[in-house]
Amino acid sequence: MIRLVFAVLAGGLFGAGLLVSGMTDTRKVQGWLDLFGNWDPTLAFVMGGAIVPMAAAWLLSKGRTPSLGGTFPAAAPTVFDRPFVMGSVLFGVGWGLAGLCPGPALASLSFGGTSGLVFFAALVAGFAVAPPVRRTLDGPAKAA
Amino acid sequence: MHMDWIYGLLGGLMIGCAGAVFLLVNGRVMGASGIAGSLVDGSAGKAKGERLAFVIGLIAVPAVIVLLRGGASTYAxxxxxxxxxxxxxxxxxxxxxxxxxxxxxxxxxxxxxxxxxxxxxxxxxxxxxxxxxxxxxxxx
Structure with a gap:
């Protein structure tokens, strides 16, 4: 139960942070990506601000275990395979098209109107079809 | 408009603190796509409850703030x-x-x-x- 309480708190603080930082405003996100237009540097401050406490948390996690038990997640092996590269490109294209990524899409679900709901439905569909797409991409690579 | 970077920095610190709590307390990485995606494709396993709770907080807290203060839009x-x-x-x-x-x-x-x-x-x-x-x- 206590795990769920802290999960709600973390999710809520994440959502509030996305709202306060302006990252639920697609104009600011597309503005960050708009190097040849009206460039908006806000996202760099958000990313910088988020990385500092997170880096401290990773340092604190060394030689310890999580407060509520279990183990800290190990770093994924440093592999740059086809799904990783193609996935990152696809994500970037979608991010640029609408100015939404998964966190802000969820944080803005209550006030994003029809546009937000349509994006969210497509996002969920994308999540659902990703495993078979991965198997297709992995198939020929492993056979080769 | 010229104050945006301060809100960006403040919001960023909040996001980083959220990630720090989820890591140090729950022992989990705060990745929105992994959390939400694993709930959709059924790969969340034992983490399912925590991830669902995280998503509920992520949707509900901004909803309450916007309800009280108003004026938010994604301009999508x-x-x-x-x-x-x-x-x-x-x-x-x-x-x-x-x-x-x-x-x-x-x-x-x-x-x-x-x-x-x-x-x-x-x-x-x-x-x-x-x-x-x-x-x-x-x-x-």
Whole structure:
């Protein structure tokens, strides 16, 4: 139960942070990506601000275990395979098209109107079809 | 407009603290696409309850703030084809890449993960090219 309480708190603080930082405003996100237009540097401050406490948390996690038990997640092996590269490109294209990524899409679900709901439905569909797409991409690579 | 960076920094610190709590207390990486995606494709396993709770907080807290203070909008496009294409790309892409702006960006870069750094460079590059094309087409 206590795990769920802290999960709600973390999710809520994440959502509030996305709202306060302006990252639920697609104009600011597309503005960050708009190097040849009206460039908006806000996202760099958000990313910088988020990385500092997170880096401290990773340092604190060394030689310890999580407060509520279990183990800290190990770093994924440093592999740059086809799904990783193609996935990152696809994500970037979608991010640029609408100015939404998964966190802000969820944080803005209550006030994003029809546009937000349509994006969210497509996002969920994308999540659902990703495993078979991965198997297709992995198939020929492993056979080769 | 000139104060935006202060709110960006403040909101960023809140996001980083959220990730720190989820890591140090629950022992989990705060990646939005992994959390939400694993609930959709059924791969969440034992983490299912915590991830669902995280998503509930993520949706509900901004909802309450906006209810009390009002005035928030995403200013997203109303072009349905663009929204569907974008949502599909982000959904499939982040799951194939195993991370998005929060997972690879915030949580990956902060532990100096090469995958996090490379993924972030790739998706910012692809996003930049996409926005440049939108601008050339007069869609921005």
């Amino acid at each position: 496009t109303t072009n349905l084809a663009v929204l569907v294409a974008a949502g599909l790309c982000v959904g499939v892409g982040t799951r194939l890449a195993n991370g998005c702006t929060s997972g690879h960006g915030v949580c990956g870069i902060s532990r100096l993960s090469m995958r996090g750094i490379v993924a972030t460079l790739i998706y910012i590059g692809a996003g930049g090219v996409t926005v440049a094309i939108l601008r050339m087409m007069g869609a921005l």
